[in-house]
Amino acid sequence: MMGKTWGKIAEMVAAVQKGEVSARANVEKALDLAERCKNYNIFVNLTRKRALQKAEEIDQKLQKGEKLGELAGVPYVLKDNFLDFGADTTASAKMLAGFVAPLQATAVKKLEAAGAICIGKSNLDAFAHGGSTENSFFGVTKNFKDTERVAGGSSGGSAVAVALGVAPFALGTDTGGSIRQPAAFNGVIGVKPTFGSVSRFGVVAMASSTDTIGCFATNAADARLVMKVLGGKDSLDSTTIDNDFTPRGKQKLHIGVIADFMTDDVDQEVLAVVRKYIQELEKNGNRVETVEMPLLKYALPVYYVVVPAEVASNLARYDGIRYGHRAKTARTLGEIYGLSRDEGFMPENKRRIMIGNFVLSSGFFDAYYLKAEKVRTLIVEEYQKAFAKFDVLVCPTTPSTAFKIGENTDNPVKMYLEDVMTVPPSLAGLPAISVPAGRTKSGLDVGAQLIGARGDDALLLDLAESVENKKLKDKNI
């Protein structure tokens, strides 16, 4: 672990704007750190050439006296399921190994326009299917604190990059917890915004109805700055909305602790750390109460019907014909499809494709898919009821801390159970962030999950920031 390597993003940008630190120096430093962290297997590819070129452009702009963007010269790490020009876009799958994107994701374009510089593309579970970054064609990413343990996933590489200080922020995608869970496992903040807040255009789709784009950072202010740049309606994604991430200035929030996720099913140490975090919230003047949300436990089975269905559909385009892996031995059209897909996908991809096609197939659609989407309605309503009373809900991000590599790979359901707390807000499209809540006795990081009503992303960041500030103040006294 390298400790604190970067200051706050706003300060970094100010330094670049004043010419105190060049964008090039920032990029070189990040690339150097990336090289030094090789044993964590954070990156699929570094984007050295384009990064240095972009840094050069920013430094020249400054010399010419041109105005720089709000993230000028800030290096960042990009999950390898975003299309971008710096390196291949692989989604950590053999299917897309060597895929050179001819256009960039809207999110990447926005960051680039604001002056942020991608220095590398991070590892993930292939096609973002998984919660440990063990399902990557490029090998497993290690936890920032214990290389025997998983980074979490699917955005494992991005989380570890920020935790190790390679870059001050990183981009991830979160479909059922893929930002929040690795954030929790690696002691950083992870933001999953309200569905539609950030354009999905140019991001390899997993499950269209719950896919979101968010970020990792070391503090709420940095995360807010990044989300502000990322957010907004995009004419290329019909499901986008304008979302305001600026502080709401609302004091003394009414916070509901989800009782159903504070039970014995959760690791006792995790519970203790999260309880402590909740006490902090209370000490800060917020009103804390317990809330029962008995339907949330059905979110996971709903998720493992709905998401595979959308996965099976979204992965149908990978057919070995127009791009991506084409099996060398394929002779007939049937073999091009069947072998290319068999070779190009990881076992977890295939598992989800098969489940998805099962629940959508004639005869099973009503019993599985339709049923699940109906229960989803009840879950959405359960949240609506809760948010009629509470401003923010809180629970652990995960039921346990980072597990050992290989510990959960033989039983998919056991692996899925890791998502039990992150999945419910995803199904309802709600904003949820994981904040570092503390550590267990053995030093493993624990995340607390803050959940808001649709569009209340800013409120969650406000709350996280207030706890951070209080801690800083306490430290300084």
Next chain:
Amino acid sequence: MSKITDSEMKHLAGLSNLLLGGAELKNLKEDLTRILDYVEELNEVDTTGVEPTYQVFDLQTVWRDDDEIDYGVKRKQLLGLAENVKDNSVVVPKVL
């Protein structure tokens, strides 16, 4: 206990367009059975008269004007992604 038969597994593999080996098919059958057993829990929930939720936003009628859009990608770049191209077309073995 959900029962997926071997022939259903083959049918699913066909729908999924995956040429799976026998061992893999067997493993997947076990996994699928486990997962489907798990999602059986949903039957505990009474959903009589409940409408399904397919999308989690209030957006409706999002459309664009009928104008050409330049995505900044040329035909050459698109075809350049394909393994086998002839006469500006992507080549596949003869479709029967």
Next chain:
Amino acid sequence: MISKEALDKYEMTIGIECHVQLKTKTKLFSGADNDARESEPNSKTSPIDFALPGMLPVLNKEAVRLAVRLGLALNAKINLKSRFDRKHYFYPDLPKGYQISQFYQPIIGAGFVDVDGVKVRVEHAHLEEDAGKLTHVGEISLVDLNRAGTPLLEIVSMPDMHSAASAKTYCTELQRLAIYSGASDANLYYGNMRFDVNISVAQKGDKKLGTRAEIKNLNSFRSVEKAVEYEFIRQVELLEKGERVKQETRGWNEAKGKTLAQRSKEEAQDYRYMPEPDVPPVVLDQKFIEKIKAEMPLLPNGHRAIWAELKLSKSVVNAILDNRVLAEKLTSILQKLASDKNGMELAKNITNWFCNVLLSEENATKDFRQLDVTALIELAKMVAKKQLSSTSAKEILLKLLDGKKRPKELAEKLNLLQVSNSGELETIVDKVLESPESAKAIADIKSGQIKAIGFLVGLAMKESKGKANPSVVSEIIKKKIRILGEKDG
């Protein structure tokens, strides 16, 4: 060969699914150029049509508008709320591995087509995207995605047709509705319309329909008609032999004039329809629909109603309707002539010109847009007043095509005006009758050989340098010879 008696025992029932390409500038879900006629392969293809990773559909408003227009032309209910679904199957011309269609909530509800005694109910019509094209060359197939993503409206009929002729009548009227509503060019050559035809056969009087076969992808009216005729006989033959008709998809082989089995129901695909999560539902307000209604032009049946008093045959009516420009001119002529006491006669004459001159093989492909309606009426009136011979009128008619407005001036300039003034003509006739070369003809006529009058008319025409109206001349000659006869007698 099956006997006529056997065929007479059976009746067929036909339902048709018709795919109409909508003439938008861009595709249904991408901003790529939608007009791929005569284009190089893949030149009208965006990253979205190519289905790159991370690409998303954005609905084209114009496609919705055109679908509503065609829906209104089908007398159909426009569903204020509709949504899209994914239909999954693997095929090289389907880049996403699914087609975005409308399975659960289509945009167009129930309607009907009522034409020439054939009434067909429309079950619904839905928006969807077209697939690309495959060209087979030896051992390979070439994938061209220019057409992938073109908006289609699929019109699904009820099984209301019972003959090849009514199937064809329905299809041809769909084409007119697609064109008149402005939804499509409906050009069969370019594949703007394609038909899937379901046919079943049962003994007359049977309440239960037979097992149906679906003939896919017919691209001409003739092939619809021929395929239905063939399929009827094929199915009756099977039933007569005591065999059963298989539920299957068949293709039409134009060269062989046969339908051939493609896929049986047992192999039928499971499309795994799923609501499309990337496209929000379409919710139209009544104002949007009212505005489109107000903009709708007169449809074929509107024209038919106006033309009814002309008592034209169905084939003439449809021939004119098939040239929308002429159809609209005819309707406007009838409206202009509504208060004219000779109006009907004039309009009939103009209709004749349309059918016999303008829609003749040599002129049918010409552009009639410049043809001035008032000039046409004036031209017809000149003929009625015998100022022009019908031959001269046709000559002038063709000259009106480039937008000239004054037929009289044209006739004068071309020296085509006829002399019908009887005073002037009598002088000419007198001169002819006095001429010695007429003597024999006059004698013949008097002895009853009326035909000989033609010779005298010819002399008179010559004398008038062609400008005399021959029928008036003939009348005058007859009158004068009678007078001569009376004198003689």
